[in-house]
Amino acid sequence: MENAVIQLRGLTKCYGKLKAVDDLNLVVNKGEIFGLLGPNGAGKTTAILMMLGLTEPTAGTAEVCGYNATANPIAVKRKVGYMPDSVGFYDSMTALENLLYIARLNGVAEAEVKERAHDMLKEVGLGADINKKTGAFSRGMKQRLGLADVLIKQPEVIILDEPTLGIDPSGVKEFLALIRQLSRQQGLTVLLSSHHLHQVQQVCDRVGIFVGGKLLVEGNLDQLSRNLFAEENYVVDITLKEPVATPWRLEHALLQMEAVEKIAVNDNNIEIACSQNVTPDIVRFFVNENFDITGVQQKEYGLDEIYQKYFENNLTENTDEKPGGFFQKSFLQKSKQ
Numbered sequence: 001m002e003n004a005v006i007q008l009r010g011l012t013k014c015y016g017k018l019k020a021v022d023d024l025n026l027v028v029n030k031g032e033i034f035g036l037l038g039p040n041g042a043g044k045t046t047a048i049l050m051m052l053g054l055t056e057p058t059a060g061t062a063e064v065c066g067y068n069a070t071a072n073p074i075a076v077k078r079k080v081g082y083m084p085d086s087v088g089f090y091d092s093m094t095a096l097e098n099l100l101y102i103a104r105l106n107g108v109a110e111a112e113v114k115e116r117a118h119d120m121l122k123e124v125g126l127g128a129d130i131n132k133k134t135g136a137f138s139r140g141m142k143q144r145l146g147l148a149d150v151l152i153k154q155p156e157v158i159i160l161d162e163p164t165l166g167i168d169p170s171g172v173k174e175f176l177a178l179i180r181q182l183s184r185q186q187g188l189t190v191l192l193s194s195h196h197l198h199q200v201q202q203v204c205d206r207v208g209i210f211v212g213g214k215l216l217v218e219g220n221l222d223q224l225s226r227n228l229f230a231e232e233n234y235v236v237d238i239t240l241k242e243p244v245a246t247p248w249r250l251e252h253a254l255l256q257m258e259a260v261e262k263i264a265v266n267d268n269n270i271e272i273a274c275s276q277n278v279t280p281d282i283v284r285f286f287v288n289e290n291f292d293i294t295g296v297q298q299k300e301y302g303l304d305e306i307y308q309k310y311f312e313n314n315l316t317e318n319t320d321e322k323p324g325g326f327f328q329k330s331f332l333q334k335s336k337q
């Protein structure tokens with residue numbers, strides 16, 4: 001693909017009998033922020049190390065900025081900024097001194113190194129901390145300095161491995177906003193790995209769910225939720241003042257409505273999956289049946305539900321299984337003709 005900055009074809013890495021990465025095929029395009037989302041041990045770091053040419057694939061290829069990462073790791077290193085999950089600095093040196101050191105190591109010309117380092121520190125929000133020793137930096141400040149380290153050589157793509165690990169929630173928000181801003185302003189391609197779905201959801205254009213070395217699905221959130229929840233187009237969540245005394249009677253009555261597909265009753269909470277949006281009819285039904293409604297909510301699917309579908313439905317243990325059991329497990333379902 002013309003626009004592809006990262007192109008992985010059948011990328012596989014075995015450690016003995018363990019397939020840490022299993023036939024990974026992925027394209028990340030220029031200017032995109034792609035989130036590799038998966039639990040601990042999914043194989044994210046191994047995949048990244050192969051993209052950087054730091055470990056050799058057992059099979060397949062990783063092409064980054066047009067270079068085969070295994071055959072040409074130095075060329076890839078020139079184009080890619082990599083921030084590992086734990087960034088180290090010289091504690092007794094200031095932020096500026098640390099950054100100048102990294103910039104020089106990366107071959108930034110002496111004539112411009114100081115100006116660029118100052119600009120970069122301002123850009124990542126450390127303008128006021130230029131002369132502070134990094135030993136006194138918080139984890140969030142260290143991540144910002146790590147980002148400056150990565151960006152100082154003006155890479156085409158940055159790869160961030162668990163970049164928000166150990167930062168407090170407001171720091172995470174600011175850090176992710178910064179990544180997005182930099183990507184949008186400079187057309188920078190970003191691949192970030194994380195197991196924090198909420199964070200990935202905030203910042204990424206597209207995500208891939210990676211489990212047991214396999215990429216289970218990839219796409220933007222809309223596509224993922226449309227694919228995974230095609231059967232569960234409209235889900236209405238009704239909260240009642242009191243728990244339902246005879247759930248089976250309620251379920252039976254609700255299933256008489258044509259659009260109602262599945263129902264789950266949990267004390268005073270009822271989730272109803274429908275083929276069309278019949279929320280007004282459902283509310284009318286409850287009122288007519290003399291239930292006191294305290295809440296009505298139409299459910300929207302985000303990464304939470306997508307993640308839950310994969311990780312809490314035991315699909316992690318059997319990735320060959322086709323997704324689809326989210327509602328079937330807990331919901332009373334209308335039998336199909």
Ligand SMILES: Nc1ncnc2c1ncn2[C@@H]1O[C@H](COP(=O)(O)OP(=O)(O)OP(=O)(O)O)[C@@H](O)[C@H]1O
Pocket residue numbers: 015018020038039040041042043044045046047195
């Ligand atoms: N050098 C190695 N030798 C043997 N096994 C390894 C090696 N590196 C990683 N593994 C194994 O490969 C699998 C994938 O590990 P990897 O670090 O890539 O996962 P990850 O998704 O990055 O996890 P985390 O989020 O915990 O960093 C794990 O089971 C891990 O134990």
